[in-house]
Amino acid sequence: MDQGFQPHQRLRTGRDYGRVMHKQQKAAGRHLVVLLAPRRLKGGAIAPARLGIMVSTKVSKLAVRRHQLKRWVRELFRTELQHDLAGWDVCVLFRSDPPADGRKRLDDDIRALLRKALVANDGPRRPRPGNSPGKAPGKAP
């Protein structure tokens, strides 16, 4: 099984992040929020999943801690989640600092929130029809 994690598997630009944030397909937990957006390549092929992680200084003032949180999420994505999420861009946004020894619980939370977000539709309050620039609403795989 491929467990790599390379540049094309990440959200890299502000545009990527903005696209995921505006999709409104999300699920929130105590310590973090998971956002999803579907993605297709030009030829219609299913794109590999991409991950973006956001940890602000408000979550923790210590750089070490912020790095550690990113690594936890990245490791989980790399080892088990990336193949199930093919065709999706995922963004994990931390709201507060989880307990220092709570890695297992954090992993469970992420899995649960992902399931919730996948079931959720594009968002209950759809923007005014005809206003959005021709985006295709994502379909849950």
Next chain:
RNA sequence: CGUCGCUGCCGGACGGCCGCGUCGCGGUUCGCCGCGCCGAGGAAAGUCCGGGCUCCGCAGGGUAUGGUGGCUGGCAAAUCCAGCCGUCUCGCGUGGCGGCGGGAUAGGGACAGUGCAACAGAAAACAAACCGCCUCGGUGGCUUCGGUCACCGAGGUAAGGGCGAAACGGUGGGGUAAGAGCCCACCGCGGACGUCGCAAGACGGACGGCACGGCAAACCCCACCAGGAGCAAGCCUAGAACGUGGAAAGGCGCGACCCGCGCCAUUCGAUCCACAGGUCAGGCGCACGAUCCCUUCCGGCAACGGCGGGGACGAGAGAAAUGGCCGUCCAGGCCGUCCGUCACCAUGCGGCCGGUUGGACAGGACCCGGCUUAUAGGCAGCCCCCGCAC
């Protein structure tokens, strides 16, 4: 032996699997793939100082502003480091000084000026009379007619009382109506000058005759230092645009001000305003340097410096890479158990087995030197003489 304190150092090692970043080589269906090297700290942190580097045409003068404040040395430089001096303080010692040892120290100037000092107290800064003490005058009482007491008034007096953080030298003697550096001795204070020291200062001291109180981490004065911005500095390449309307005689260049200097412009119009248009592109800067490690010799009390020899290149990316699982070792802690060593006990040392913990503070963003702060545990040295044993 342990502990406290201070100083310095270390702050896991090796290996396996999966994974990440730069670079190099090879391959490629141009998506990427394979192999190899290297890949966070002593504080990478706070950003408190100092530099390097880069640009601002020149860095020139003055003012302002800010900083520094014993001396000498060290360093590229410094609010850093070392040594020394002064002051304060603690301990030891002495009859008392001198002395010895430790600690702290932002430590120029209070005869340039302005200002501040609550409460208490008579009085708080060119001194001053509340009580007291003394003299003189007046009135009254008593009288042994010498005086004495009370009150009022005019003066003298800083020795005594009490206040305070601080009261215009201290002690003793002379002196006096009572007193006073008024005079004298010793001490304190100021101090021309001399000697020693590179210097801060140290020692001696004619003489003065008490005058000169405290606070400048109050304003301030003096001396010295500082041009400004910061790698989003800045340089190069590619690409887009190089239009419209209005105001306009001076504007801009250093961003506190003035001077000096320079540049652009004066209706074909510098510049300013509004609109329109463009920009989230790539490379360099970017890591071989006041570099790091080991070392002979020399100079210095030390910080540190010099000549020489050997060895090492150790992240540099774009919001930004070091992680996960496991094994062995190693290290320490705690508990339980057993054995050995010294003549014995305690302590200690060494060894065996079982269980638990892999630990603290913490992650580079142009780079260095220092400072400060955080830090589980361990090692070494010094100090102390607190505890235990002999």
Next chain:
RNA sequence: CGGGGCGUAGCUCAGCUUGGCUAGAGCGCUACGUUCGGGACGUAGAGGUCGCAGGUUCAAAUCCUGUCGCCCCGA
């Protein structure tokens, strides 16, 4: 990278300029009064290491230095 500000009673703030007289105000809290009871009102009272550590001074919330925490600007 550069710059600025704040920390005082449970809460929101004043006092810092020019150190001392006194750490103060409002809300809240406690007790009593008033009311049949509550609210409002009246009277009395409690409550503060002035973020922390040093220093200057006779004396520091105030001045100086260091440090911790929080907030806000500019590029």
